[in-house]
Amino acid sequence: MYRTADGQDILVVDSHIHFWDGSPGNQKNRYAEGWVECFYNYHKNLSPPEYVWPLEQYQRYSEQQIMKDLFEDGYVDVAIFQPTYLRDFFTNGWNTIEQDAVLKEKYPDKFILNGAWDPRDGDAGLTQLEEDAKRYNLKGVKLYTAEWKGDSRGYKLGAPETLRYLDKCVELGITNIHIHKGPTIWPFNRDAFDVADVDEVATLYRDAGLRFIVEHCGIPRIEDFCWIAAQEPNVYGGLAVVMPFIHASPHYFAEVMAELVWWLGPDRLLFSSDYALWSPKWIVDKFMAWDFPEDVKATRGLSLSLEDKKKIMGLNAAKLYDLPVPSEAGFQVAVPA
Amino acid sequence: MIETAAPAVISEAALLEALRPVHDPELDESLVELGFLDGVHAEGGAVHVRLRLPTFWCAPNFAYLMADDARQRLLAVPGVRQVHVTLRDNAYAEEISRGVSAGQGFSEVFPGQAEGDDLGALRRLFADKAFGMRQEQLVRFLLDQAGLAATDVVALRVGDVLDATDATGLRLRLGHTERLLRGGAPLARLYLDRRRRLGLPHADAALLMTDVDGAAIAADDLPGYLQRGRRQRISMTFNRMLCRGLLETRYGLDGEEGRGNREGRRGDEGCPAL
Numbered sequence: 001m002y003r004t005a006d007g008q009d010i011l012v013v014d015s016h017i018h019f020w021d022g023s024p025g026n027q028k029n030r031y032a033e034g035w036v037e038c039f040y041n042y043h044k045n046l047s048p049p050e051y052v053w054p055l056e057q058y059q060r061y062s063e064q065q066i067m068k069d070l071f072e073d074g075y076v077d078v079a080i081f082q083p084t085y086l087r088d089f090f091t092n093g094w095n096t097i098e099q100d101a102v103l104k105e106k107y108p109d110k111f112i113l114n115g116a117w118d119p120r121d122g123d124a125g126l127t128q129l130e131e132d133a134k135r136y137n138l139k140g141v142k143l144y145t146a147e148w149k150g151d152s153r154g155y156k157l158g159a160p161e162t163l164r165y166l167d168k169c170v171e172l173g174i175t176n177i178h179i180h181k182g183p184t185i186w187p188f189n190r191d192a193f194d195v196a197d198v199d200e201v202a203t204l205y206r207d208a209g210l211r212f213i214v215e216h217c218g219i220p221r222i223e224d225f226c227w228i229a230a231q232e233p234n235v236y237g238g239l240a241v242v243m244p245f246i247h248a249s250p251h252y253f254a255e256v257m258a259e260l261v262w263w264l265g266p267d268r269l270l271f272s273s274d275y276a277l278w279s280p281k282w283i284v285d286k287f288m289a290w291d292f293p294e295d296v297k298a299t300r301g302l303s304l305s306l307e308d309k310k311k312i313m314g315l316n317a318a319k320l321y322d323l324p325v326p327s328e329a330g331f332q333v334a335v336p337a
Numbered sequence: 338m339i340e341t342a343a344p345a346v347i348s349e350a351a352l353l354e355a356l357r358p359v360h361d362p363e364l365d366e367s368l369v370e371l372g373f374l375d376g377v378h379a380e381g382g383a384v385h386v387r388l389r390l391p392t393f394w395c396a397p398n399f400a401y402l403m404a405d406d407a408r409q410r411l412l413a414v415p416g417v418r419q420v421h422v423t424l425r426d427n428a429y430a431e432e433i434s435r436g437v438s439a440g441q442g443f444s445e446v447f448p449g450q451a452e453g454d455d456l457g458a459l460r461r462l463f464a465d466k467a468f469g470m471r472q473e474q475l476v477r478f479l480l481d482q483a484g485l486a487a488t489d490v491v492a493l494r495v496g497d498v499l500d501a502t503d504a505t506g507l508r509l510r511l512g513h514t515e516r517l518l519r520g521g522a523p524l525a526r527l528y529l530d531r532r533r534r535l536g537l538p539h540a541d542a543a544l545l546m547t548d549v550d551g552a553a554i555a556a557d558d559l560p561g562y563l564q565r566g567r568r569q570r571i572s573m574t575f576n577r578m579l580c581r582g583l584l585e586t587r588y589g590l591d592g593e594e595g596r597g598n599r600e601g602r603r604g605d606e607g608c609p610a611l
Contacts, residue, residue: 038393041583042583183394220572220575222571
C-alpha cells in the first residue's frame with residue numbers, strides 16, 4: 001500500500017513480475033546468453049544507479065530479495081506472475097509456472113499466478129492448460145508470440161490453432177490474456193511484430209468476455225497499439241518498460257503517457273514494474289509524484305488526477321482479477337488517524 | 338623517374354559520407370548518427386564496414402535492410418569494388434554478414450522466413466511512417482510557431498517552399514507575400530526528403546501537404562489527420578531513445594559507471610518540434 005502525503009492509501013498491484021532463472025547453469029546456448037545480456041542492459045540502462053544489480057545477482061535472485069523489493073520496499077500489495085518459458089534457450093525454462101508456484105504456494109495472498117500456453121504444443125498443450133487451470137485456479141495467461149520453438153520463430157494470435165486455445169480459455173474461465181508485444185525478441189517478419197492480430201482476436205472474443213492486455217503497450221509500435229486499443233474496449237495496456245522512462249526521460253514518458261491516456265483513458269492502463277527488470281519502489285515513488293507537464297496539459301487538454309492514478313496503480317488490475325479492494329484504498333478519501 | 342600510378346586511396350571521410358544517408362527505417366535516423374557504425378576502412382578497392390546494434394535480438398529484417406543499404410552506398414563510391422559487411426553481436430550476425438557481403442537477398446539467406454517480396458513492403462511501410470512523423474513536425478511548426486491557418490497549410494504548393502537550405506530560416510511563399518520562418522528549414526528539408534522518397538509529385542504546382550498516397554487534405558480534417566502523424570512521431574522518437582540508450586549501455590558509450598543513469602539525461606534530444 002502506498003500512502004500519499006495527505007494520508008490516502010493507494011492499492012498497488014504490480015501486474016507483471018518474474019522469478020526467473022538466468023544463471024549460467026540453466027543457459028543452454030548462446031541465445032540464452034544473449035537473452036540475459038539484453039535483459040541486463042535494459043535493467044542497467046533505465047534504473048537509477050543505486051538500483052543497478054551486479055550481473056550475477058540479476059541472473060538469479062533469491063526469495064528474500066523478491067519479497068523485500070516488492071512487498072517491504074516497493075509498496076506492492078499483490079503481484080502477478082507472468083511466466084515466460086523459453087525452453088529452447090533455458091534447460092529448466094526462464095520463468096515457468098512451476099518456478100513461480102513455489103512462491104505462490106508459500107504466500108498465497110501476495111501473488112497471482114498466471115499460466116502460459118503455446119498453440120504450437122497442439123493437443124498436449126491443451127491438456128496441460130486444463131491441468132494447470134485446475135491446479136492453480138488460473139484467471140490469466142501470458143503469451144509470448146515471438147518465442148522460438150524448434151524451427152518456428154513465432155505464431156499469430158488469429159491462427160486457427162491459437163483460437164482453439166482461446167476457446168479453451170473461455171471454457172476454463174481464464175479471462176485475462178496478457179500478450180507480450182514488445183522487446184526483447186524482435187520477431188522475424190513484420191507481421192509477427194504487428195499488433196494487428198490483437199485487434200482480430202479482441203473483436204472475436206469480446207462477447208465471450210476475454211480481455212487482452214498488451215504488455216509493453218506494443219513498443220516499438222505504440223502508434224498502432226493506441227489505434228487498436230481505441231477501437232477495442234477489451235484491450236488494455238500493460239505499462240511494463242514504459243514506466244521506467246519516468247526516470248531517464250521524463251519528457252518522452254510524458255509524451256507517451258499523453259498518447260496512452262488520450263486513446264485508452266485511465267481505466268485501461270496497468271502499472272507494472274516487470275521485476276526484476278526494474279524495482280517497483282522508485283517507479284511508484286516517481287509516478288505518484290508525477291503529473292503531465294504544463295505544455296502537455298495546455299495543448300492536449302489532458303490531466304491525470306489522483307483518482308486516475310489509483311486506477312492505474314491497482315484498481316484496474318483489481319477489477320480484472322476480482323481482487324478485494326480494502327475500503328481505505330477505494331475511491332473514498334481515508335481519514336488520517 | 339616515372340612511378341606507376343598508385344590506386345587512388347579511398348578516404349575514410351568519403352566512406353563516412355556515403356554511409357550517412359543510410360537510415361534505420363524504424364527510427365528514421367542515420368546509422369552514423371545513431372552510433373550503429375562500428376568502423377569502416379578501405380584496403381585497396383575492398384571496403385570493410387562493421388555494424389553494431391543496441392541488442393543481441395534486434396530484428397534481422399531491419400538489420401538486413403541497413404546492412405544492405407550500407408553495402409549499396411559504399412559500392413557507389415568511386416574506386417570501391419568490393420564491400421565486406423560485418424554485423425557484430427546479433428543472434429543472426431553470421432547469416433546477415435555473409436548474405437549481405439555476397440549480395441544475396443533476405444529471402445535467400447532466410448528461406449521461408451520473409452513474407453512477400455523480400456523486404457520491399459517493410460521498407461515502404463516504414464517510409465510511410467517516417468513521412469507521417471516528418472509531416473506532423475512541419476505542420477505543427479507552421480500552425481503553432483509560424484501562426485499559419487489550417488487553410489493556408491493545406492493550400493501550400495511544393496513551389497511555395499522558396500528556400501529550405503537557408504540557415505536563417507525557411508523561406509515560404511504565402512499568397513502574394515514571402516515569409517522567413519525561423520527554425521523551420523531543417524523540418525522542411527526532412528519533410529521534402531521523406532516525401533520524395535515516397536515518390537510523391539515534386540512539381541512546383543503539386544500540393545505540398547497531402548496524405549501518404551498524394552490525396553489532398555481538407556482544412557477541417559487537418560487536426561484529426563495530424564493525430565496519426567503525432568502517434569508515429571511519438572513512437573519513433575521513443576524507440577530512438579530506447580535504442581540509443583541500450584547501445585550506450587551495451588558498448589559502454591555512456592562514460593563512467595552510472596553516468597548514463599542520471600535523471601532526465603535524455604531530455605529533448607532528437608525531437609525538434611513538439
